[in-house]
Structures are given as structure tokens and as C-alpha cells.
Amino acid sequence: MAGGQERVLRRRIKSVQSTKKITKAMELIAASKIVKAQARVEAARPYSEQITEVIRNLAAAGAGEAEGGSPLLTPREEIKTVGFVIVTADRGLAGGYNSNVIRAAERSLQAEQDKGRAYSLILVGKKAANYFRFQGYDIDAAFDGFSAEPSYEDAREVAGEVVRRYQEGEVDQVELAYTQFLSVATQKVQVKRFLPLEAEAITDTRDSGTEAEYEFEPAPEAILDAILPRYVESRLFAAFLDAAASEHAARQRAMKAATDNADELIKVLSRSMNRARQDSITTEIIEIASGAEALAAAASGESDYLQDRIEDPDLFRNWKRKLDRRTHTDEERR
Amino acid sequence: MTLQVEVVSPERVLYSGEADMVIARTVSGGEIAFLTGHAPFVGALAVGKVRVRPSGGSDELIAVHGGFVEVKDDQVSILSDVAELADQIDVNRAREARQRAEEQLRAAGDDEAREEAEAARRRADLRLEVASG
Numbered sequence: 001m002a003g004g005q006e007r008v009l010r011r012r013i014k015s016v017q018s019t020k021k022i023t024k025a026m027e028l029i030a031a032s033k034i035v036k037a038q039a040r041v042e043a044a045r046p047y048s049e050q051i052t053e054v055i056r057n058l059a060a061a062g063a064g065e066a067e068g069g070s071p072l073l074t075p076r077e078e079i080k081t082v083g084f085v086i087v088t089a090d091r092g093l094a095g096g097y098n099s100n101v102i103r104a105a106e107r108s109l110q111a112e113q114d115k116g117r118a119y120s121l122i123l124v125g126k127k128a129a130n131y132f133r134f135q136g137y138d139i140d141a142a143f144d145g146f147s148a149e150p151s152y153e154d155a156r157e158v159a160g161e162v163v164r165r166y167q168e169g170e171v172d173q174v175e176l177a178y179t180q181f182l183s184v185a186t187q188k189v190q191v192k193r194f195l196p197l198e199a200e201a202i203t204d205t206r207d208s209g210t211e212a213e214y215e216f217e218p219a220p221e222a223i224l225d226a227i228l229p230r231y232v233e234s235r236l237f238a239a240f241l242d243a244a245a246s247e248h249a250a251r252q253r254a255m256k257a258a259t260d261n262a263d264e265l266i267k268v269l270s271r272s273m274n275r276a277r278q279d280s281i282t283t284e285i286i287e288i289a290s291g292a293e294a295l296a297a298a299a300s301g302e303s304d305y306l307q308d309r310i311e312d313p314d315l316f317r318n319w320k321r322k323l324d325r326r327t328h329t330d331e332e333r334r
Numbered sequence: 335m336t337l338q339v340e341v342v343s344p345e346r347v348l349y350s351g352e353a354d355m356v357i358a359r360t361v362s363g364g365e366i367a368f369l370t371g372h373a374p375f376v377g378a379l380a381v382g383k384v385r386v387r388p389s390g391g392s393d394e395l396i397a398v399h400g401g402f403v404e405v406k407d408d409q410v411s412i413l414s415d416v417a418e419l420a421d422q423i424d425v426n427r428a429r430e431a432r433q434r435a436e437e438q439l440r441a442a443g444d445d446e447a448r449e450e451a452e453a454a455r456r457r458a459d460l461r462l463e464v465a466s467g
Contacts, residue, residue, distance in 0.1 A: 040345070043345060043346040043347070044344055044345060044346070046340070046342045046347050047342045047343060047344045047345075047413060048344075050342055050404065050411050050413050051402070051413055053404065054376055054402055054404050054413070057374075057376050057404070058376065151345070152343070152344040152345050152415065155344075156415070213373070213374065214373075214374040214375060214376050214406075215373055215374065215375045215376070216375075216376050216377065217360045217362050217366070217375070217376075217377040217378075218360070218361060218362045218377075218378060220376075222361075222378070223376060223377070223378045223402070226361075226378050226402075227378070227402055230402075230413075230415065233344070233415075234344055237344055
């Protein structure tokens with residue numbers, strides 16, 4: 001029945017419209033969160049720049065060069081286990097955001113396995129935990145609940161876990177997989193060495209020009225030992241902030257696409273709904289018209305034109321008269 | 335000439351301004367004061383208060399729970415995970431924290447627990463000291 005199809009379409013349009021309202025709202029929320037997240041990235045920059053500069057100065061004074069210096073700076077000779085810190089979101093509906101990080105991390109994890117090394121997973125965000133648990137990987141630690149708005153406290157907690165595992169020799173090297181926020185339009189998945197700290201941050205600073213003679217209190221080595229864990233935390237925190245901004249950007253994009261698709265779908269559905277409605281109206285008109293005709297015909301009783309209007313007396317009247325006349329003359333002739 | 339002072343935490347810049355003098359306490363024990371023209375200096379800070387003396391007006395007190403200071407070209411940068419300006423401190427909370435620490439200190443069994451409780455008490459004391467000016 002034509003009316004039934006129209007009703008089905010109307011219901012679908014309604015449901016697409018309410019989905020569109022949700023995706024539109026999520027898009028707007030994500031857009032406003034990007035701004036906030038970007039501001040937090042900016043706000044965190046002075047600290048990480050300053051701490052890097054302090055470490056440079058310490059390095060310039062020769063700290064960290066001695067044998068048996070800070071283990072956070074010294075690469076291990078033999079790497080048996082590689083740790084992976086994988087930063088994802090707690091929630092989905094962010095396009096390929098989560099799967100991109102997970103795929104990149106899994107690829108480099110498999111590369112390490114091919115070299116015969118063991119892995120250790122430290123996961124941030126529910127999505128990573130779900131995926132790797134489902135795939136049957138061993139998970140050593142999982143953190144969640146802060147992916148959209150990480151605090152320094154969260155970074156400190158995760159960094160503490162990572163550094164402890166590294167220092168106790170459970171892992172010999174740590175890779176960090178996260179999404180770098182380049183701009184609202186561009187984010188890039190990064191899988192980078194996290195521990196031991198890349199020495200380049202320290203060595204390529206020698207030529208940074210104005211080498212002032214610094215005074216240190218306490219000795220440079222002691223300050224370095226105290227500052228390196230903070231540096232690790234601040235690097236992880238920066239990665240979390242980047243990931244959060246990327247998450248919001250990815251979600252905004254995904255939700256914008258969903259809203260656009262909903263618009264398109266509504267357009268197509270309303271078109272076929274209108275056609276269905278017109279079809280049913282046309283059919284109805286035809287039905288009414290032919291029905292009315294049938295009714296009118298039935299009301300006027302007999303309906304056969306020939307039988308109604310042409311009766312045999314009319315048809316034979318002239319002929320009869322002629323016949324009469326002939327008979328008449330015949331009698332006269334006699 | 336004045337000093338450019340910045341107190342930065344990982345999440346934001348807490349304080350930024352000009353000052354005649356900055357006094358801080360390093361882990362080696364003892365306070366150190368920075369005036370303009372101070373030699374380049376890097377130090378690790380103890381849990382203690384940092385006193386910033388602006389050109390005019392009264393001292394700004396900042397509770398710094400460990401951190402680092404770098405001085406160079408009349409720029410004083412203080413880096414700290416946890417630092418609070420005097421007017422940001424919740425005195426009641428600090429009092430409660432101090433009381434809790436005292437209780438923990440009495441209940442503490444081993445050295446580790448005692449150390450932790452003492453550190454907590456020190457932090458609470460510092461907050462109260464800074465808040466009261």
C-alpha cells in the first residue's frame with residue numbers, strides 16, 4: 001500500500017533528524033574543546049621549554065657524561081623487552097583517531113617481535129585497552145578516565161609506572177605512541193623513543209651560542225638526577241595534551257561528516273517520500289474518478305446506449321408507412 | 335633594572351612580573367637571594383617559600399613544593415610541579431591536612447610511613463606559613 005511506504009519513510013527521516021541533532025551537538029562541543037585543549041598545550045609550553053633549557057645547561061656543565069650516570073640517559077647494551085606506551089581516547093566517535101594510533105603501535109610492536117624481543121604494554125585510554133585485550137595481548141598496565149582532559153597528576157602517575165618498570169629492568173627501552181597535534185586540520189600519529197631519553201636534547205646544545213658559566217647548587221649531577229624524572233613527566237604530559245587536542249579535532253571532523261551525511265540522507269529520503277506521497281495521491285485520484293464514473297452510471301439505471309435510444313418502432317416507422325402505402329395502391333389497382 | 339620573574343608549573347604560568355629581589359631556598363639548605371646582575375645560576379629548590387619583592391608594594395609569597403630555579407640575564411625562572419600563590423591557598427584545607435598528617439605520624443609504623451607523614455606535615459606547614467604572610 002502506498003500510504004504505508006510513506007509512513008515508513010517519514011519515520012526514517014525523523015530518526016535521521018534526531019541523530020543529526022546529536023552529531024551536530026557533538027561537533028560543536030568538540031570544536032569548543034579543541035580551543036581549550038590548544039590553550040592547555042600552549043600553557044604547558046613554558047615549563048617544558050624551561051626544563052629543557054635547565055637540562056641543557058646541566059649538560060653543558062658536564063653532567064650526565066660520567067660512567068654510570070643517570071640510567072634514564074644511558075641506552076642498554078642488550079634490549080630484551082620493549083615497552084610501549086600507547087595513548088588513545090576513552091571514547092569512540094572520533095573517526096580513525098583511535099585505530100590510527102593502535103595500528104601504528106601494533107605495527108612497530110610486531111617489528112620488535114620479529115627481532116625476537118618481548119613486549120610490555122602500558123595503555124592509556126579505554127580504547128587501547130579494549131583492543132589489545134580483545135586481540136589477546138598481555139597488558140601490563142592500563143590507565144583511563146582522563147584522555148579528554150589530562151592533568152599533570154595523570155601524567156605523573158603514568159610516568160611513575162613507566163620509569164619504575166624501566167629502572168627495575170622489566171623493560172630495556174620504551175616507545176611512546178600518540179597523536180601529535182599539528183593544527184586543527186592535521187594530526188599525525190607518532191611512535192617515538194621515550195626511554196632512555198634521546199641524548200640529542202643534551203648533546204646538540206653545545207653550539208647554542210652564549211655559553212655562560214653557570215653556578216650550580218647542589219652539584220650538576222645531583223640536580224640532573226632530580227630533574228630528569230620531572231622531564232620525563234613533562235614530556236609525557238605534553239604527549240597527553242597533544243593527544244587530547246587531536247582527539248577533539250578528530251571527533252569534530254567525524255561529527256561534521258556525520259552531520260553532512262545526515263543532511264544528504266534526509267534530502268534523499270524526503271524526495272522519495274514526496275514521490276511516494278504523490279504516487280498515492282495520483283492513484284487515489286484515478287480511483288476516485290473511475291469510482292465516480294461507475295457510480296454515476298449505476299445511478300442512471302440501464303446503461304446501454306443502443307438499446308436505450310433506438311427502439312424497433314422508430315427503426316421501422318418509415319418502412320412500415322411505405323409498406324402501408326404500397327398496400328394501398330395495390331388495392332386501388334385492383 | 336629589575337628582575338623578570340616567572341613561576342611556571344607544568345600546566346601554566348603561575349606568576350609573571352618584575353621584582354627587585356627574589357629569595358628562595360635550595361636543597362643544599364640555606365636561602366639564596368637574587369638581585370639584578372646575579373651570575374647565571376641553576377639550583378634545585380627545597381620545599382619552602384619563595385619570596386618575590388616587587389619594585390613597589392608588598393612581598394609576594396609563593397609556596398613551592400620542590401622544583402628548580404634558573405637565573406640568567408636578570409631572568410629568574412622557577413619551575414615547580416606544585417606551587418601556590420598565597421591567595422590561592424585554602425587555609426582550612428591546609429589545617430585539615432596538617433591534622434591528618436599529625437595523626438598519620440602518630441600511627442606510622444615503619445620509617446617509610448613516618449617519612450611520608452612528615453613530608454605531608456611539612457607541606458601543610460608551608461601552606462599555612464605562606465598563607466599567613
